[in-house]
Amino acid sequence: MPGRRKPTINEVAHLAKVGIGTVSRVLNNHPAVRPETRARVQAAMESLGYRPNPHARRVAGGRSYTVSVILPFVATEFYTRLIEGIEQVLQQERYDLALFPLLSRSRLERYLESSTFAYQTDGLIIASYDLTELFGGNLLPTDRPVTLVDAYNEHYDSSYMDNPLGGALAAEYLAQFPGEIFAIKLEEDIDRAFAKTTFGGRLAGFQHKLAELGRSLPQTHLYTTRFSAEGGQLALRQFIAQSPPPYNIFAGADLIALGVLEEAERQGLKIGHEVRVLGYDGQPWTEARGLSTLAQPVEAMGxxxxxxxxxxxxxxxGAPRAVRFTPTLLERASTAPRAPIPAHP
Amino acid sequence: MPGRRKPTINEVAHLAKVGIGTVSRVLNNHPAVRPETRARVQAAMESLGYRPNPHARRVAGGRSYTVSVILPFVATEFYTRLIEGIEQVLQQERYDLALFPLLSRSRLERYLESSTFAYQTDGLIIASYDLTELFGGNLLPTDRPVTLVDAYNEHYDSSYMDNPLGGALAAEYLAQFPGEIFAIKLEEDIDRAFAKTTFGGRLAGFQHKLAELGRSLPQTHLYTTRFSAEGGQLALRQFIAQSPPPYNIFAGADLIALGVLEEAERQGLKIGHEVRVLGYDGQPWTEARGLSTLAQPVEAMGxxxxxxxxxxxxxxxGAPRAVRFTPTLLERASTAPRAPIPAHP
DNA sequence: CTGAAAGCGCTTACAG
DNA sequence: CTGAAAGCGCTTACAG
Structure with a gap:
C-alpha cells in the first residue's frame, strides 16, 4: 500500500466528471465554481486521497508558493509559537514555509545566493535579527519582499514586540513592593552582525522607568550572565552576599527566573516575601511554577x-509598515504571596 | 536587472547549438557526452547565468531530489559541522537538503503526514534522537529510507559517535594525574520520546573505565546541572566546598568546562595543577582557551x-549498517601545565 | 460557471 | 554520442 503511485489531478477530474481546470479552480478556491460542482470535486479528492503535487504547481504557476523564515537556532517556546502563528496564515493561502535556522553566517550567505533560494522563495521573513547589519547596514541582497518579525527596521515591514514597554511595566510593578530592586542582565550575542536587541530593550525600558520613578539600580544590583537557569542561581547568591532581603528581581527571561526560584528555595528564602521574581516570556510552565511573568502575543505577531x-x-x-505588539503582566505567587488581592475587602 | 526572467534549458541548448536533452545530460553528469560538447554547453550555461529550475526537475524526474534532516533545535557548533558534512555529499549528487528543526512533537507528526513531506523527501536523516521511541518503539511511519546520525538503532542505517569510548578515554587520561577525580553530569531531556543518550553515554563510559582502573567516583564528586557554562561554575564551587585540591574534572562538554575554567580563575586556582578540566566536542575556541577536549570527526559522520x-x-x-566514529583526545593547558612532554628527555 | 488546450522547464526512453 | 518527442502534474487565459 505505501509508496503506491499518487493520484493526480487527472484522476480526480475523471472521477468527478469535470475537466482538470475545474479541479484546479477548486484547489485554489476560485469563486467561479458552482457549489454543487465544488462538492463533487472535493468528494473525488477525498475518496482518492488526492494531494496536489506542489512541484508541478510551482512549475506551472511560475512561482515557489513558499516563504522562507530565517530564525536564530535556539530551542525556545518563543519560536515554536512564532512559527505556529506564521504557518497558520500561510496555510490559508496555500503557501509553504521553509525554515532556515541561522547556523552560521557563511551558510546564510550561501543560501541567499543558492538556486534553492532563488527557486524556493517568494518572500522572506526574518526573525529576531536585524540582518541589514550583516550587509554593512544596507538592504538585504535580494529582490524578494522581506518582512521582519520580532525586530524592527524602517526599510522593511516589521512586526515586533515592544520590549522597552515590557521593561517599564516590570519596573512599575516591582517598584510598589517594599525593599530594593535588582535585575539580571543577559549577555547578548557578541557578533554585531547577529546582535539581538531583545534583552537590551527590556532592560533599557526597565532602567528608564525606574529613573522616572526616582528609584535607582546600582551596579551591585545588576548581575550579568549568559542565558541559563544557573545564571539566575548565581545572581541570587550574589545579591544575597551583598544586600539584605527582601529582593525584588527582574529576571529578564523565564528561564533565568526559574534559577532564581530554585536558589531561593534552596536558601530557604520565602518566595513572594523575601524574594520576589518576575520573569519574561509567559512560558506555559510558569503558571504551574507560580512564576510571575510578562506574557507576549507571539502567535499574533507571527x-x-x-x-x-x-x-x-x-x-x-506601499511604504513599509510597522506593527507593534505589547506584553501583559501575569501576576503569580512569585511576586504575590497569594492570589491577586480581590477587589473588595 | 534583478528579478529578470531566468534563463531556461532551451536558451542554453540554443546558444550551445545542441538539443535540450544534451544540456540535461551535462547537468546530470551523464557520461555519454563528448568532452567538447560538454564544454560548449557549460560555457553557454556560464554565459547565461543559467540555474536549473529544481521544481521542473522534480516534476519531470518524479522525485524530490531532496533529503530531510530532522535535528534538535539547538545552536551548537556540532550541528553546524554535521550539516556541513551532510550537505557536501548531497551537493555532489545534486540533492537538496531540507532542515527540519524539532520545534515540537506535534509539528513533527504533522510534518510526516503533510504533503510537503510526501513530495519533498526521498529520504530522511534523523540526528541525535532515536525517534522510534516517539512511535512506541516501532519504525517511523514513513515508506522512505531513513538513516540515523549521531544515534543508533538496529533497524536503520546508523552513523554514530562512540560516546562511551570518549568517556573511557577521558577516565584513562585523568586517572594518571595525582588527586581525586570529579565529573559533571548533564541533565538530559526529560521527555522520553526525545531522549538523547549522548551525555549519558559519555558518563557511562567514564565510570566504567574508572571502575576498571580501580578508581571510584563517589556521589559527592559528581555534580548534576543543565547544559550551561554557569553549571560548570556551580560545579567547581561545590567541589571546592567538599574536597581539597587538586581537582581532576571531566566536564562532559566544552561549554561546561568553560564555566569551570572561569570559576577556577576567579577562585585563583592554578589551572593544570590544582584544577584540571577536560571538555568534550573539540570546539574551535577550545584551542585559544587552552582547554583540553575530546574532538570528534563530526563532518565525516554526517x-x-x-x-x-x-x-x-x-x-x-541490504541489511542495516552501522558506522562508528571515534573521538580523539586533544591535550592543552587545562590539563597539562605546558605543552605535552616531548618523547625524549 | 466550465472544458479543451497551451504552456511551465525539466527528464528520459527511443531512435539513429 | 546526440536530437526530437513524449511526458511529468499542474495553472491559466480563451472560448463558450
Whole structure:
C-alpha cells in the first residue's frame, strides 16, 4: 500500500466528471465554481486521497508558493509559537514555509545566493535579527519582499514586540513592593552582525522607568550572565552576599527566573516575601511554577508578519509598515504571596 | 536587472547549438557526452547565468531530489559541522537538503503526514534522537529510507559517535594525574520520546573505565546541572566546598568546562595543577582557551550518513549498517601545565 | 460557471 | 554520442 503511485489531478477530474481546470479552480478556491460542482470535486479528492503535487504547481504557476523564515537556532517556546502563528496564515493561502535556522553566517550567505533560494522563495521573513547589519547596514541582497518579525527596521515591514514597554511595566510593578530592586542582565550575542536587541530593550525600558520613578539600580544590583537557569542561581547568591532581603528581581527571561526560584528555595528564602521574581516570556510552565511573568502575543505577531509579507508578494507597493505588539503582566505567587488581592475587602 | 526572467534549458541548448536533452545530460553528469560538447554547453550555461529550475526537475524526474534532516533545535557548533558534512555529499549528487528543526512533537507528526513531506523527501536523516521511541518503539511511519546520525538503532542505517569510548578515554587520561577525580553530569531531556543518550553515554563510559582502573567516583564528586557554562561554575564551587585540591574534572562538554575554567580563575586556582578540566566536542575556541577536549570527526559522520541514505534512495536493499566514529583526545593547558612532554628527555 | 488546450522547464526512453 | 518527442502534474487565459 505505501509508496503506491499518487493520484493526480487527472484522476480526480475523471472521477468527478469535470475537466482538470475545474479541479484546479477548486484547489485554489476560485469563486467561479458552482457549489454543487465544488462538492463533487472535493468528494473525488477525498475518496482518492488526492494531494496536489506542489512541484508541478510551482512549475506551472511560475512561482515557489513558499516563504522562507530565517530564525536564530535556539530551542525556545518563543519560536515554536512564532512559527505556529506564521504557518497558520500561510496555510490559508496555500503557501509553504521553509525554515532556515541561522547556523552560521557563511551558510546564510550561501543560501541567499543558492538556486534553492532563488527557486524556493517568494518572500522572506526574518526573525529576531536585524540582518541589514550583516550587509554593512544596507538592504538585504535580494529582490524578494522581506518582512521582519520580532525586530524592527524602517526599510522593511516589521512586526515586533515592544520590549522597552515590557521593561517599564516590570519596573512599575516591582517598584510598589517594599525593599530594593535588582535585575539580571543577559549577555547578548557578541557578533554585531547577529546582535539581538531583545534583552537590551527590556532592560533599557526597565532602567528608564525606574529613573522616572526616582528609584535607582546600582551596579551591585545588576548581575550579568549568559542565558541559563544557573545564571539566575548565581545572581541570587550574589545579591544575597551583598544586600539584605527582601529582593525584588527582574529576571529578564523565564528561564533565568526559574534559577532564581530554585536558589531561593534552596536558601530557604520565602518566595513572594523575601524574594520576589518576575520573569519574561509567559512560558506555559510558569503558571504551574507560580512564576510571575510578562506574557507576549507571539502567535499574533507571527501571523501579522505573514500577512504583511503575503500582501507584498501579491504586489503591494506601499511604504513599509510597522506593527507593534505589547506584553501583559501575569501576576503569580512569585511576586504575590497569594492570589491577586480581590477587589473588595 | 534583478528579478529578470531566468534563463531556461532551451536558451542554453540554443546558444550551445545542441538539443535540450544534451544540456540535461551535462547537468546530470551523464557520461555519454563528448568532452567538447560538454564544454560548449557549460560555457553557454556560464554565459547565461543559467540555474536549473529544481521544481521542473522534480516534476519531470518524479522525485524530490531532496533529503530531510530532522535535528534538535539547538545552536551548537556540532550541528553546524554535521550539516556541513551532510550537505557536501548531497551537493555532489545534486540533492537538496531540507532542515527540519524539532520545534515540537506535534509539528513533527504533522510534518510526516503533510504533503510537503510526501513530495519533498526521498529520504530522511534523523540526528541525535532515536525517534522510534516517539512511535512506541516501532519504525517511523514513513515508506522512505531513513538513516540515523549521531544515534543508533538496529533497524536503520546508523552513523554514530562512540560516546562511551570518549568517556573511557577521558577516565584513562585523568586517572594518571595525582588527586581525586570529579565529573559533571548533564541533565538530559526529560521527555522520553526525545531522549538523547549522548551525555549519558559519555558518563557511562567514564565510570566504567574508572571502575576498571580501580578508581571510584563517589556521589559527592559528581555534580548534576543543565547544559550551561554557569553549571560548570556551580560545579567547581561545590567541589571546592567538599574536597581539597587538586581537582581532576571531566566536564562532559566544552561549554561546561568553560564555566569551570572561569570559576577556577576567579577562585585563583592554578589551572593544570590544582584544577584540571577536560571538555568534550573539540570546539574551535577550545584551542585559544587552552582547554583540553575530546574532538570528534563530526563532518565525516554526517557525510557517511548522507552516503548511506543516498545508496538506499538508489534502491539498495541490504541489511542495516552501522558506522562508528571515534573521538580523539586533544591535550592543552587545562590539563597539562605546558605543552605535552616531548618523547625524549 | 466550465472544458479543451497551451504552456511551465525539466527528464528520459527511443531512435539513429 | 546526440536530437526530437513524449511526458511529468499542474495553472491559466480563451472560448463558450
Amino acid at each position: 501571523a501579522e508578519a505573514a500577512r504583511m509579507l503575503l500582501k507584498r508578494i501579491g504586489g503591494y507597493r | 557525510a557517511e550518513a548522507a552516503r548511506m541514505l543516498l545508496k538506499r534512495i538508489g534502491g539498495y536493499r
